[in-house]
Amino acid sequence: MLHTLSALVRNRPGVLADMALAFKTQDLNITSIACGETENPEVSRMVLCLEAEDGQVDAITKAIADMDFIIQMDDLARKEFVDRELLLVKVAMEPESVSRLMQVLEVFRASVVGMGETSITAEMTGDRERVDGLIRLLKPFGIKSLCRTGMIALKRGDE
Template structure:
């Protein structure tokens, strides 16, 4: 099962490394990880996406909660949340494919951020399904390079 873990942590060196070690020690692969400051510069929000059984994820979250730098931790898998990811994709382009690729960008509301003689670079932010959809549809044109931020997420509502 996919799990999205959101943790408020003290903003100090080594937090990301120690957190990922907890997943390694429990033999859980991290599929996405992002971390950045919150509205309080002394606190960062870390969002970790991983696949594992409920039992395995429960073990790793227990290990994380025991770490002195963790302020609050939530497994968002069973909660309503908003998620976003940013992707930059450089795709091959030629005179025959240009109009079709531009139509795809328009449908996905993706922004062109760079152009070369043989490639075009596009930026898209959205939920993982939208990002995956754009990647899938651009693959036949030839993706030259790609960079993804990893997912960020917040619980919906007032909590």
């Protein structure tokens, strides 16, 4: 099962390494990680995605909760949340397929941010399913290069 963990952490050196080590110790693979400062420059929000069973997530959450840099930890899979990911993708551009390629980008509300003689670079934000969908439709055109930010997420509502 896919889990999304959101942690408010003290913004100091070594936090990311310590967090990764905790996951390694529990033999869990992080499939996506994004971290950045919050409205308070002394605090960062770290969003981690992983495929794991509920028991494994409970174990890692307990192990991490005791670390001195953790301020708050939430398993967002158990709450309503909004998530986004940024995709940058460079796609081969053949004269006969430009129109079709542009239609695909338009359907996904992707923006063209660069164009060469044989390729086009686009950006798009959306949830994981939308990003995966665009990638799937761009593969037949020939993806030359791709970069994803990893998921960022916040709980919905006033919490």
